[in-house]
Amino acid sequence: MLIEPHGGKLVYQVAEPEKAAGLPRLEIKPTLGPDGAPIRNPYREVVSIAMGFFSPVDGFMTRNEVESVLRERRLLSGWLFPFPLVFDVDEEDLRRAGIKEKDAVALTLKGKPLALMQVEEIYKLGDRKELADAVFGTPEKNGEVVKRRFDEKHPGWLIYRSLKPVALAGKVWLLGQPKFREPYSRFWMPPAASRKYIEGKGWKIVVAHQTRNVPHIGHEMLMKRAMFVAGGERPGDAVLVNAIIGAKRPGDYVDEAILEGHEALNKAGYFHPDRHVVTMTLWDMRYGNPLESLLHGIIRQNMGATHHMFGRDHAATGDYYDPYATQYLWTRGLPSYGLNEPPHLTDKGLKIRPVNMGEFAYCPKCGEYTYLGMSYGGYKEVALCGHTPERISGSFLRGLIIEGLRPPKVVMRPEVYDIIVKWWRVYGYPFVTDKYLKIKEEQLEIEI
């Protein structure tokens, strides 16, 4: 028996391409930051909604739904959901397209029809700065985990703060199956497909691993250990790696390297190929730490995972949140957000179960990766070994890579490094550059 989708029903909305003929057309435009650079592209939300990643959400939210989500992190139907999903447009574009409530609209990407929207409501978004604060919380209102006021340096806050002034709400259908370029295409396994895959493999316990990085060995150890925690006496059947594909910033790993880097762990046998699968989800990370962990739980439950590994600083950037905000959420809830219990113990909550984990470090004296534990609230933990292990620092690793140095084997698998080098050759630099960002928005990922 596969785990239930969130809300009990898997969304899967695909329509015949002919349905778009003769409809008013509206181009899906990226959200731009203050410097004019794209920071989010709503087509990713269109695809993810229609393919059921966010089930039971089946369209962009109405004003009432947005308010319900902000007030109690629940949809109007009562199911938990952390973020408002808003399809925002400029008034000028709307007027030009001549769209009004109850219309069906063809949403286009790069000029070609991608999806249908049945417009249920058109409403003005109020002060977007207030909206962004309401989404993420403030130190005054959410002091249990918000340590610093969110601002324009936070990519997720900036997305909400930069929304265009009008929102279209309504159900969306994709016009046929989305097509991806290589290497994305082989990692595209939306919920209906990943559930079928899990069923075919006979996996019962599947631990999801969130990624937006090329894996170093600390990540590998977390995944392997999480299989024991989830599986108990019998380690979990498999790890479902799910990479978030979305807006990038200069200095990030390129998406192709992230996906193929995780795949390399499988191809090179660091994971048994029958116990590991690498997939992707389109979403512009909001870096919402505990709230993002809730969304990740929903996405992976919809994909068929039974457990979700959450580490320290889950989906975080900067020091806005307590590093264990996600652990607080999944162990006792976050009442100031309206989350009075852990999401998997809440009525109309999630079914996926958390595996909260601390950090691994390489201990040269043990010659192995040792658990450093995590300490938060009244909860203090001691390392497993009595030495002083070397933390695996992502920044140190990036420094090595930029210098053209192959990281030590105890830090990164050589096969993973080779993938970085492969894409370095393609893009002329090991990390995301302005040039890559331009290519990405214009031609990567998806073809219509």
Next chain:
Amino acid sequence: MLIEPHGGKLVYQVAEPEKAAGLPRLEIKPTLGPDGAPIRNPYREVVSIAMGFFSPVDGFMTRNEVESVLRERRLLSGWLFPFPLVFDVDEEDLRRAGIKEKDAVALTLKGKPLALMQVEEIYKLGDRKELADAVFGTPEKNGEVVKRRFDEKHPGWLIYRSLKPVALAGKVWLLGQPKFREPYSRFWMPPAASRKYIEGKGWKIVVAHQTRNVPHIGHEMLMKRAMFVAGGERPGDAVLVNAIIGAKRPGDYVDEAILEGHEALNKAGYFHPDRHVVTMTLWDMRYGNPLESLLHGIIRQNMGATHHMFGRDHAATGDYYDPYATQYLWTRGLPSYGLNEPPHLTDKGLKIRPVNMGEFAYCPKCGEYTYLGMSYGGYKEVALCGHTPERISGSFLRGLIIEGLRPPKVVMRPEVYDIIVKWWRVYGYPFVTDKYLKIKEEQLEIEI
């Protein structure tokens, strides 16, 4: 809150030495095998009973109690217990001491009073071969896990087969605290003391590890991983290593090396010193695989452990049992022994919880210890990595040691090997010899 002792009450029976004055005296004599060598010394059971390791058992068993244990592996009080505990004597010795039912007797060791026994019953033991078969089971009666008829090559079967013809039943008290020589004394932590120790450390989840070996790295990995399995999101607080000190055979590791070898893991920091403790229990192993695992569960629950790690071939020797007999017991019970449910899910069963684990092997390609899993019954498992890891063979390791070769670091910690060498120098050979056996029965372990 510490875990309850088995049966709800911790036995602790220590009397003033003066109580022995003027009582009839009976020397505790070893059980001898067919070649005249000692194969068991009942003083170990006297000490262990009185110090509460076998709570709620507080003395040697009456005929009815023995029959109850053999019939349904329960004491007359209903609490699970796997083996008959019989104090056996020769008729001649009994006559000479002039002991009859209801007498108090001073039990002496090496001529000095060690314990008091309040004799409740004196009875003849029937056919000891039949008794031994009834203790361990037969392929006909217990075919679910007994694969081969037990015989004199099985040390535990031989113990019951070699019992003297008469049994004394009754409660036992130690005459003061038993005293141990170094290095035994610092590992002596009977249940009342180990419970106090665990409480003082504030440990909540304590995983017991059974040992009769100097630890190789496979054992270390099993212990470390079992902490994750027992602890779930938060690895267990500590490992309680408990070495069984009893009859040895030529070729075994010497007890001092076993204890100090485990201690070395802690001293050298492979375990954090605050999360690991090494202790010992006096008991002549019956090598009863699933039944022995039940006794081990009782011993360690009484000592305060909350979980017990059981590996493949737990407490086994030869190929009498299915290698996963212990896993069968702890996952579904062994009805042919009268154990209809797992011991921790049974009324008047144990409170300690099992952590059933397969094997770890060193994978040179992963550069780490990887789980090979276990497969039994309808239950098939795949290794965690996709390579061909090197199994850590105890026999290969002993071969290296006998050749005077330091085992590779990936197989045994150098500090542990140094302990083997230390005792090798003391006894002239790295393993138990006939000379050691003689020293052991005559002067090792305990002083009165």
